[in-house]
Amino acid sequence: MQNFIIMPECGCEKRKFSEGYVKIGFTFIEKDELQLPQCGICMKVLSNDSMRPNRLERHLKQQHPPLVLKTKGCDESTVDCAQVIVYGRYIGGDIIQEEILYSQSLTAGTTSEDIFNSLSNFVEKTDLDWKKLVGLCTDGAPAMIGLS
Structure with a gap:
């Protein structure tokens, strides 16, 4: 036993x-x-x-x-500063690499529409192809599901 x-x-x-x-x-x-x-x-x-x-x-x-x-465009004394940061993952040789593609403070608001418009403006300015987007991940904030 x-x-x-x-x-x-x-x-x-x-x-x-x-x-x-x-x-x-x-x-x-x-x-x-x-x-x-x-x-x-x-x-x-x-x-x-x-x-x-x-x-x-x-x-x-x-x-x-x-x-x-360092967070650009945000006053460190401001707690409610929202920022969109977009990372890109791609295959470089035989390893997966990652880079920051885009970083922008949200001044208009943090609704899903504000976030999408910010990203869409970046995609249009840099002539990226939306068809090559294969995945999307968010932090799960309520704004990402249409709640403000």
Whole structure:
């Protein structure tokens, strides 16, 4: 007969996602009643203990140094600054590469129509072909599904 030791639940602090983490480039997933931060660039899921601004920023600096940008057009004292950042993934040789294609502050609003118009203007100005778009991902904000 085997002996089993029942461990008490961890008394560790369960960190919660803050909307400010979206500005850094993170969203979250829920697993086993825990919120875990997920990088919007590499989609890597970090530990709940990483749900701190300094640790999320460290991930970006270490894992994605060329993509770390200062937010243009946003006053740092303004909490409600919305920005559209479009990443492009493409095959370069035998590896998948990623670059920021477009970054723009939204001054008119953050409805799905405002976001689409901003992106559409960029596509038209740069003569990109909409037919070559094979996928689209958002942070799941209510504006992306038509709610403002």
